[in-house]
Amino acid sequence: MATGFIILFGLTMLYLAATSRIIAHIRILIVQGFLLFLICCCGMEHNNWLNFAFLTVETLVVKSIVIPWFLYKVTKKTHSNRDVAANIPHFYCLVIATLILLGGFLASNYYFSSMKMIAPIYFGVSVATIIISLWLITIKHKIISNVIEFITMENGIFLLSLSVSKEMPILVNMGVLLDVFIAVYILGLFVNEINKEFNDLEVSHLSDLKDYEYND
């Protein structure tokens, strides 16, 4: 059951690579949060109830409600609907993302299947998610897209930490801290402040500080 959800989780990354509407990206975050919740429910042994309750609240409330809701508010306020200026056409984005995902599956199955500590499917999908997110960060032009991709990367890391949760539940809880980190700072302070100062959320506005020119 968990395997199915993990594959679905991997597929959401393809959708993210193929679309340009910010609102669709936010919906993907909700879906990912919910899938992570389902993976937690299916894949974990429930002998530590406190830890389990903590994880479900985190995935269900923080990942699928609080962060997307906040991002939604920011998009409304800044009227940023699309990230149209990506450097690469969407078709190629989709192809590259698919190749990375395929690479993740193949690598984990061929090379790491002998490892007892970690299920290949967890490893493959989470590594592919991290790489796709990092790559998308480099090609997108809006700050809000960068934040969304940062969150998907963090979701990938969360998935990876779930695979070792039986041995080290504390690792998963540390992963949760990353979420709080995003919620407090990247969203709460900067997106608002940058918006106040620059009127829209284009990355290109944030390239004033240079080595060879003096702009202060």
Next chain:
Amino acid sequence: MISTILIFPIVACLLVMLVKKKAFATFMVNAYAIIHFICTMLMVTGIGNKSVPYFALDNTNSIFLIVLSLVFLMVAMYNTGYVRHLECSDKKLCHYSFMILVFVLSMTGTLLSTDLGISWILIEGTTLSSAYLIYFNKTKHSIEAAWKYVFICSIGIALAFVGIILLNISSGAVNSMSFAELYRHASEFDLMWLKLAFVFMLFGFGAKMGLAPAHFWLPDAHSEAPSPISALLSATLLNSAFLVIVRVFKIMELANCTNYARLMLLVMGFLSLFVTAVFVYHIKNYKRMLAYSSIENMGILAVGMALGGAAYYAVVLHLIGHSLAKASFFLTSGNILELFETKRIKSVKGLNSADSKTCWLWVASFLAICAFPTSLLFISEFIMIKTMILDKHYILCGLFVFLLTIILYGIGRVVIKMAFDELSEDKAKVVEKNINKVSILMYVPQVILLVLVFTFGVYIPQWLNEVIKLAVGTF
């Protein structure tokens, strides 16, 4: 003692937020600096308890803590003079002091923690608190700098977390992240996963330490932050991240993966030197120039770690020397900024006629950082070059000296021009208007730091030498 260091700032933060007075907030920062220094000195000399659960003072982190304590004390002293003329509300200044306390607390925690997980969390804490401090001036540029800082460092921290997960996979049945446990079982670790984990952790914590190619946040953040904060960032924050790398390197050493780890450190170290040599030459902003010099020095530390053997001793000396000299350099740059109201190199000329004390501090800080004898950095770089020659790494040695010379020329040219060119009339008026802003408290800390750097080059007190030797032994 150790609990005092960790609990006092929490109480101080609460008080600062309750009282909400400018003078009280600054007083609390000073009080913490003094208590921090006293507690550190007592602990190092063996008085008071040295460990509580998850935190302990051991041979490795003693020297890091002494440096942090000393630099923080000096910065706090400078800060008292600095905030006196700062035009901002009581509330804003309280937030500023609050964040300084949190920032130093998280750095102290990172240094003292005996657990990789706790170190990671506290490194994240340093990003949270220092981002506000970088953004303190609330200008377009400070937002840009803070955004880059938070974004790059949080990606770094996230990747370091991947490294920790991979380390956990490699460690097999060892379900602990305490350094002592990891060291004990290091020889049983799965090497493939361990190597992968090291790459992620080196890149993640290396981003925080300012090693190229993840250094892009550093020049922006250091140049846009208020000067006392730039000094803290450069002289203490980078060291905290370095300590985590040292500890992870130790795991690699015990697991017999030393050559692999050394190669990675060597590449990142030389890349940092190369980046600085390329960029420092054309720079237009003197605070950015100092920031690039920090990247260079972090590169030297990485190269020293990669060399091993006698170079470990050089690494510790370099760490002390760089922190003290760079703190002094950044604080003096704060004086120049106060006097001339600009960070543009071309607009600052005739420092000598404007304010001779600042001018000589500026030149002396430069001499300290460029390893002019008897600066401590001279000894450390000399030992490193000697180690390279003895180990027959002639090409590396040549490259090392070549890159350092370019950087020295780049910085030296700017410093001398700023110090001894002729002061224009309109700038003289600006300086005259601002000269009262620079109080005696904004000179004394640099003098103390520089005296220490130049004295340690010829004489290191017995007790300090013991601490350094113990630290080198654990590397």
